Amino acid sequence: MLEKIFFSAIRAILSNKTRSFLTMLGVIIGVGSVVLLTSIGTGLQLYITDQFASLGTNTLYVIPGNPFGESGGFGGSESMIESTKPVLKKEYLRNILRNNRDLITDGVIMGMQVSQAKNGETTKKVTMLGTTSNFETVYSMPAEKGDWFNDTDNKKGSRVVVLGSKIAEELFGQVDPINKNIKIGGQSYTVKGVLKSKGSSFGGPSFDNYVYLPLTTLEDNLDVQYIDNFTLNVIDQEHVKPAIKAVEQTMLKELEKDEFTVVDQTKMLETINSILGMLTIGLGGIAAISLVVGGIGIMNIMLVSVTERTREIGLRKAIGATPNVILAQFLIEAALISIIGGIIGMTLAYLGSLAIQPYFPARVTMQAVILAFGVSTAVGLIFGVAPARRAAKLSPIEALRYE
Amino acid sequence: MLLTLDKVCKQYILGDSLINALDMVSLEVHQGEFLAVMGPSGSGKSTFLQVASMLSNPSSGTIYLHDKDVTKYNEVEQAKLRNQEIGFVFQQFNLLPRTSALDNVSLPLVYANVPDQERKKRSLEMLEKVGLAQRVANTPAQLSGGQQQRVAIARALINNPSVIFADEPTGNLDSQSGEEIKKILVDLHHEGKTIIMVTHEPDDAAIAKRLVLMRDGKVKADSQINGIRDIERILKKHK
Numbered sequence: 001m002l003e004k005i006f007f008s009a010i011r012a013i014l015s016n017k018t019r020s021f022l023t024m025l026g027v028i029i030g031v032g033s034v035v036l037l038t039s040i041g042t043g044l045q046l047y048i049t050d051q052f053a054s055l056g057t058n059t060l061y062v063i064p065g066n067p068f069g070e071s072g073g074f075g076g077s078e079s080m081i082e083s084t085k086p087v088l089k090k091e092y093l094r095n096i097l098r099n100n101r102d103l104i105t106d107g108v109i110m111g112m113q114v115s116q117a118k119n120g121e122t123t124k125k126v127t128m129l130g131t132t133s134n135f136e137t138v139y140s141m142p143a144e145k146g147d148w149f150n151d152t153d154n155k156k157g158s159r160v161v162v163l164g165s166k167i168a169e170e171l172f173g174q175v176d177p178i179n180k181n182i183k184i185g186g187q188s189y190t191v192k193g194v195l196k197s198k199g200s201s202f203g204g205p206s207f208d209n210y211v212y213l214p215l216t217t218l219e220d221n222l223d224v225q226y227i228d229n230f231t232l233n234v235i236d237q238e239h240v241k242p243a244i245k246a247v248e249q250t251m252l253k254e255l256e257k258d259e260f261t262v263v264d265q266t267k268m269l270e271t272i273n274s275i276l277g278m279l280t281i282g283l284g285g286i287a288a289i290s291l292v293v294g295g296i297g298i299m300n301i302m303l304v305s306v307t308e309r310t311r312e313i314g315l316r317k318a319i320g321a322t323p324n325v326i327l328a329q330f331l332i333e334a335a336l337i338s339i340i341g342g343i344i345g346m347t348l349a350y351l352g353s354l355a356i357q358p359y360f361p362a363r364v365t366m367q368a369v370i371l372a373f374g375v376s377t378a379v380g381l382i383f384g385v386a387p388a389r390r391a392a393k394l395s396p397i398e399a400l401r402y403e
Numbered sequence: 404m405l406l407t408l409d410k411v412c413k414q415y416i417l418g419d420s421l422i423n424a425l426d427m428v429s430l431e432v433h434q435g436e437f438l439a440v441m442g443p444s445g446s447g448k449s450t451f452l453q454v455a456s457m458l459s460n461p462s463s464g465t466i467y468l469h470d471k472d473v474t475k476y477n478e479v480e481q482a483k484l485r486n487q488e489i490g491f492v493f494q495q496f497n498l499l500p501r502t503s504a505l506d507n508v509s510l511p512l513v514y515a516n517v518p519d520q521e522r523k524k525r526s527l528e529m530l531e532k533v534g535l536a537q538r539v540a541n542t543p544a545q546l547s548g549g550q551q552q553r554v555a556i557a558r559a560l561i562n563n564p565s566v567i568f569a570d571e572p573t574g575n576l577d578s579q580s581g582e583e584i585k586k587i588l589v590d591l592h593h594e595g596k597t598i599i600m601v602t603h604e605p606d607d608a609a610i611a612k613r614l615v616l617m618r619d620g621k622v623k624a625d626s627q628i629n630g631i632r633d634i635e636r637i638l639k640k641h642k
Contacts, residue, residue, distance in 0.1 A: 001513055004513045011501070011502070015501050311495075312499055312500075314497075315493075315497040315499070316510070316514075318485060318491055318497075319485065319486060319491060319511045319514065319558070320482050320483065320485050320486020320487070320511055320514040321482065321514050322478070322479045322482045322514075323478060323479070323482075325514065395459070396458050396459075397453050397458050397459050400458075400493070400497065
């Protein structure tokens with residue numbers, strides 16, 4: 001009998017195509033936007049994970065403050081202030097490298113400063129990254145033209161810079177910048193090398209946009225005391241966890257527990273992912289509101305339909321339909337409208353995600369599809385109950401007498 | 404005994420007043436009888452049909468079908484009983500719109516859980532019996548009133564019910580179609596079917612073999628009849 005009820009539900013939906021479609025539209029828009037928006041969130045997450053993986057997974061960072069702590073930087077303003085205090089000192093890195101030779105292969109100091117770089121008439125706002133010559137190996141970023149500055153440059157505080165590929169092109173165009181001079185903060189610096197392009201981290205600043213110079217030079221000439229982080233290379237991925245412990249031990253000799261944090265890629269990735277996860281849920285939640293509106297639309301139309309078909313319901317009951325059969329008939333009809341709407345919505349969302357693919361890394365996951373399907377079924381059933389119960393409760397006589 | 408009503412009452416509240424639509428009605432119907440129930444409007448003849456056919460429960464009294472007390476049945480059991488034992492023919496036909504004659508006829512079989520193949524076979528046979536073998540795929544909108552009522556009769560007969568209740572079966576038809584329907588009812592009576600027909604037309608009632616005359620919810624007369632003259636005589640007597 002169920003399959004017969006199923007077919008009569010399809011017939012009822014088809015018998016009033018315009019109305020059925022308009023009713024479905026709420027679910028189509030609801031499911032479509034939920035799937036599309038979560039696909040954007042998920043795509044973003046996957047993209048960032050990818051980017052992190054390409055940066056290398058055996059890298060550690062020592063940063064000031066404790067942004068990942070309980071009163072974390074994403075929560076409290078206190079730790080934000082903490083993380084901008086100049087607590088890291090050059091000699092700490094030396095200690096770390098000396099004490100942990102078995103775990104840490106290399107390490108580099110990074111300090112940053114934003115400034116203006118000038119080549120003739122071309123002026124650019126640039127991020128100056130003060131570091132040491134082993135940045136090349138730690139970040140595996142060799143020079144494409146010219147050379148990295150060396151230890152002597154660092155010791156002497158020579159006014160030399162290495163340019164990221166993009167900033168080099170912006171400042172010099174087609175001209176070869178090697179051994180040319182640029183002006184930063186009114187002082188002249190010699191371009192020693194141009195780096196190979198590394199590509200950008202999504203949304204973040206790009207290594208190709210930085211101007212690299214010896215840390216000593218940055219401190220001496222641009223009045224920077226602040227060290228951004230130590231970047232450390234661990235011998236291999238398996239030893240990342242023990243390396244974190246060991247580096248923490250070394251650092252604790254100099255600083256308090258809350259004054260610094262040792263993080264690896266996973267931890268940063270986790271944090272970013274949890275933020276993006278929240279974002280995805282938030283977007284999905286907002287879109288889900290339209291799904292509820294769609295459900296109310298279904299309920300409304302089903303109530304109209306029950307009223308319109310009062311005589312039919314009376315007749316069915318008179319010739320032997322039990323209340324449960326009538327209930328099932330209207331529930332199936334409501335669920336079908338919702339499910340068909342859900343499928344159309346999902347298809348549109350999938351096509352939409354393909355359409356924005358060139359501009360944005362959207363990704364429709366199986367999970368999102370199953371969830372959307374489940375939710376649209378549930379919407380149909382939940383909002384179908386009230387009209388179906390009303391139909392099931394009709395007395396056959398009242399219904400047959402209904403004009 | 405096929406159908407027995409024992410001191411059946413049915414009361415409605417209409418506005419402020421209590422209406423005794425059926426007032427201590429007792430009646431026995433034998434297998435194969437053809438009853439016509441007559442009476443002026445408000446006499447309770449429609450209520451009688453609804454209560455006797457288990458479409459609605461009596462306020463008091465008992466109804467026996469095949470000597471079983473069906474007033475004790477719950478909603479689901481009554482639905483099954485109507486499905487198996489009772490056929491309905493309504494004045495308004497009450498066919499499902501946009502649904503073929505075949506599907507309309509087979510609807511009671513759907514609720515009786517009869518398999519697809521058998522359902523189709525029996526429905527075709529029944530449509531053939533009422534002379535609509537050529538119109539099985541037509542929807543009600545594509546059929547004349549008389550044809551629609553014949554589809555309704557086929558639907559009423561499909562489960563081979565014990566009693567057929569007909570409520571003004573010719574009331575919505577032109578006289579020629581009405582005659583066709585009456586002929587089918589007479590044929591069914593000759594086949595041995597039990598028919599209870601509510602009507603206000605003496606001409607229609609004349610095809611029945613027993614007349615029950617109602618007034619103010621009470622049975623005023625109940626006698627065997629043979630033709631229109633008997634009916635006119637009874638109506639005159641109880642004017």
